[in-house]
Amino acid sequence: MSSPTLLHIHTVILQLFLLSTFVLSHYNYNFSSSSPQSNWLPACATYYAAANPHDSVGGACGYGELKKAGYGQATVGLSESLFERGQICGACFELRCVEDLRWCIPGTSIIVTVKNLCAPNYGFTPDGGGHCNPPNKHFVLPIEAFEKIAIWKAGNMLVQYRRIKCRKEGGIRFSMDGSSIFISVLISNVAGAGDVVSVKIKGSRTGWLPMGRNWGQNWHINAHLKGQPLSFEITSSDGLTVTSYNVAPKNWDFGQTFEGKQFES
Incomplete structure (x- = not known):
């Protein structure tokens, strides 16, 4: 009688061990990668x-x-x-x-x-x-x-x-703000990585000019660019760059929003 009872106890212990292993594997995910x-x-x-x-x-x-x-x-x-x-x-x-x-x-x-x-x-x-x-x-x-x-x-x-990765409809949006030679651009609707780490702007009479992060995704520069079509070069946190030429027409104005090219999502 003792041998079957001992075998039964071992079987129960094994079942409990397997059950506990299942519970742990169900709730503990691999966060190391x-x-x-x-x-x-x-x-x-x-x-x-x-x-x-x-x-x-x-x-x-x-x-x-x-x-x-x-x-x-x-x-x-x-x-x-x-x-x-x-x-x-x-x-x-x-x-x-x-x-x-x-x-x-x-x-x-x-x-x-x-x-x-x-x-x-x-x-x-x-x-x-x-x-x-x-x-x-x-x-x-x-x-x-x-x-x-x-x-x-x-x-x-x-x-x-x-x-x-972010999936967005349409292109990257550039919302113009500021006054005179101070230009602030809100960059939104960015696909791919979604976050922007650097921005350059170019007028028809300038080379590429780096913009500084003002706050959030608002970027600014002190430059006289009125009366020039504007192009933008956007780099995201994964190192990819998208260049949109002549996004804003020659007669652009503050308060307007324009749409450029888009990252792949």
Whole structure:
């Protein structure tokens, strides 16, 4: 009688071991690889609900009215640890809810474009209310986007994220602002990597002139370029460059938006 009983005990132990291995493999993902296109990383996410869901502004990236800029509600604000002082504005991420079977909507994910900074609140500790304090990796979503992956009652949710290529309709947009010899250009609707790391501008009577980042994806230069058609050279964070010649016509003016070539997505 003892031998079958011992065999039964060993069988139960083996089953428990296999079950625990399955559970761990189901919930613990490989975060070690540096490839942003295929590997998921851990973070947390919360949401906000605007008083008027149609009144959504571009925040720290400077995109202005988001629906007009082509971003709508598929946007996200990042904590300081992810925001890279605004350089990452325009990048795209895929998010999915994990681990919490009460609140996650299984088999769902969302794709969002970075448009804002979630500022740190040093009145709280990172694990005591300061969700966006360093070193936390945190995403703040419009409630319309949050509810695609989790039930709103979840509050501060564990998520996984990965960087992906942006897919945009139409070309890169150049919105002109400034006055006299000060020119500010908001660059939006960027496909591919999505974020811009350098910009050059050229008039018909100049060579290529480097522009400086003012804030977010607003770039500026002090130069007299009125009365000249304008060309732009845009480089994204993956090192690719797109050159758009004569984007703005000779009679361009401040307040106008023009469309150039696009990165492959």
